[in-house]
Amino acid sequence: MKISPEVCVSCLECIDFCPMNCIIEGDETVYIDQDECVECGVCLNTGVCQVDAIYRPEEVFVYPRAIRMQMSDPGAEHPDFKAWGRGTEEAKTNDVTGKFDHAEYGMLFEFGRPVTGTRLSEVQKVTTAVCNLGLEILKENPVFGLLEDKQAGLIKKEFLPEKVLSIILEIRFSADRLTEVVNEVLPLLDDVDTVVSVGLVTRFDSKGTLPVIKDLQDLNVHVRPNAKINVGLGRPLVK
Amino acid sequence: MSHSLHRYGSVENLKNDFCIYSRAARGINRENCGDKLRQILEIYLSSDVVNFGSSHSGKCYLAGLDVEEYAESLSNSYGIIATFADREAVLDVLKKMKKENLGISVVVSGLIEEVKSIAEEAGLQPHTALLSLGTFGRKKLLPEEEVLEIVTMCGHSLVGSRLVRSVLKKVQGGEMSAREGALELTRPCSCGIFNTERCQELIKKRPEQ
Numbered sequence: 239m240k241i242s243p244e245v246c247v248s249c250l251e252c253i254d255f256c257p258m259n260c261i262i263e264g265d266e267t268v269y270i271d272q273d274e275c276v277e278c279g280v281c282l283n284t285g286v287c288q289v290d291a292i293y294r295p296e297e298v299f300v301y302p303r304a305i306r307m308q309m310s311d312p313g314a315e316h317p318d319f320k321a322w323g324r325g326t327e328e329a330k331t332n333d334v335t336g337k338f339d340h341a342e343y344g345m346l347f348e349f350g351r352p353v354t355g356t357r358l359s360e361v362q363k364v365t366t367a368v369c370n371l372g373l374e375i376l377k378e379n380p381v382f383g384l385l386e387d388k389q390a391g392l393i394k395k396e397f398l399p400e401k402v403l404s405i406i407l408e409i410r411f412s413a414d415r416l417t418e419v420v421n422e423v424l425p426l427l428d429d430v431d432t433v434v435s436v437g438l439v440t441r442f443d444s445k446g447t448l449p450v451i452k453d454l455q456d457l458n459v460h461v462r463p464n465a466k467i468n469v470g471l472g473r474p475l476v477k
Numbered sequence: 478m479s480h481s482l483h484r485y486g487s488v489e490n491l492k493n494d495f496c497i498y499s500r501a502a503r504g505i506n507r508e509n510c511g512d513k514l515r516q517i518l519e520i521y522l523s524s525d526v527v528n529f530g531s532s533h534s535g536k537c538y539l540a541g542l543d544v545e546e547y548a549e550s551l552s553n554s555y556g557i558i559a560t561f562a563d564r565e566a567v568l569d570v571l572k573k574m575k576k577e578n579l580g581i582s583v584v585v586s587g588l589i590e591e592v593k594s595i596a597e598e599a600g601l602q603p604h605t606a607l608l609s610l611g612t613f614g615r616k617k618l619l620p621e622e623e624v625l626e627i628v629t630m631c632g633h634s635l636v637g638s639r640l641v642r643s644v645l646k647k648v649q650g651g652e653m654s655a656r657e658g659a660l661e662l663t664r665p666c667s668c669g670i671f672n673t674e675r676c677q678e679l680i681k682k683r684p685e686q
Binding site for chain 1: 479480481482483484485486488491494498500501502503505506532533534535536540556571574575578579580581582583584585586587588589590592593596597599601602603604605606607608609610611612613614615616618619620625628629633634635636637638639640643664665667668
């Protein structure tokens with residue numbers, strides 16, 4: 239995003255709206271720190287600028303910078319999946335897709351959220367480790383499309399310095415690998431230069447319970463009291 | 478996207494915070510799902526909805542989304558999200574969804590035990606859960622709790638810490654009411670999952686600084 243210095247009246251109203259805090263008050267007008275801007279478009283989409291000084295320049299649509307908008311502006315369609323948002327369905331349609339079976343778990347690593355944003359180089363620290371452990375990075379996920387070496391988990395070099403508001407790495411593994419994933423992967427997150435919110439996908443058992451919660455507690459992983467629950471209304475239903 | 482999963486807060490202040498996702502799946506039931514999504518929108522509107530929208534809608538209901546235009550746009554969409562602040566409203570939606578038997582996947586976010594209880598009451602058997610294991614990494618970068626509770630109500634991190642602090646300051650200074658503050662904060666969140674009812678309560682319960 240950019241601000242036209244000829245149009246800006248320096249009212250400063252836009253500054254608070256930037257989730258990356260990268261709208262800077264200059265000597266005469268405000269400007270946007272291009273290295274920190276993730277192209278989320280909040281400054282433009284909220285209509286906070288009363289004189290229309292904020293605009294989306296052409297270079298926003300050119301790779302590698304284009305990846306910023308694709309991951310950060312939920313209104314931008316993802317090119318690989320023709321989907322808005324960040325392009326993953328996780329468990330939302332699992333009752334009809336069967337993407338995650340009873341004997342499997344999914345794990346979602348949401349880099350940069352809440353509020354910090356992330357460089358893609360930080361994501362690579364985890365994709366390489368995940369691949370070293372032989373864990374499956376899901377193809378129906380935006381991170382997969384960024385990999386140039388899918389065996390090694392290496393992200394295309396030109397994308398590594400790019401910054402996005404958040405990005406979700408999604409893996410799937412058999413239930414008997416839970417301890418390994420918790421002990422080998424979660425500690426890696428201590429070494430990334432951002433925050434990572436982690437989610438785990440699991441099926442309800444026949445009694446309508448979630449046994450994995452106790453398994454996680456036994457592994458000293460705290461499960462938060464709130465969750466997203468697919469209530470099984472999709473048809474045809476995958477049992 | 479984990480979206481409404483990582484809403485930060487206490488069991489007490491998350492109790493009346495629900496999002497309902499209706500989502501058609503690619504290759505299964507997405508083709509020509511527009512009419513079903515419009516039916517779902519009608520159900521939401523008839524059930525005490527707080528806010529709604531979609532990633533593609535540009536703005537949420539409370540930020541001025543035109544309902545008729547939005548309903549038309551659902552012909553080219555595959556999902557619709559809404560926020561509720563009352564378990565009875567969620568129960569009402571699920572009962573209506575079950576009765577209509579639309580075949581579209583439905584996900585409810587909220588306290589696990591509360592959502593399970595509502596689903597049971599509606600005669601539904603929960604299928605899959607996405608659990609939150611919390612936040613890892615450089616947690617020193619996170620804002621203070623009262624800000625975190627509000628920013629995590631936007632599933633794409635579009636509501637920033639600075640805007641929250643600015644609004645809290647304005648409410649405290651009498652420049653705007655808690656309701657006006659909550660509406661200001663929902664402006665960046667086009668999906669409509671920013672729960673303005675919960676936000677108002679959080680603002681009101683904030684200790685005097």
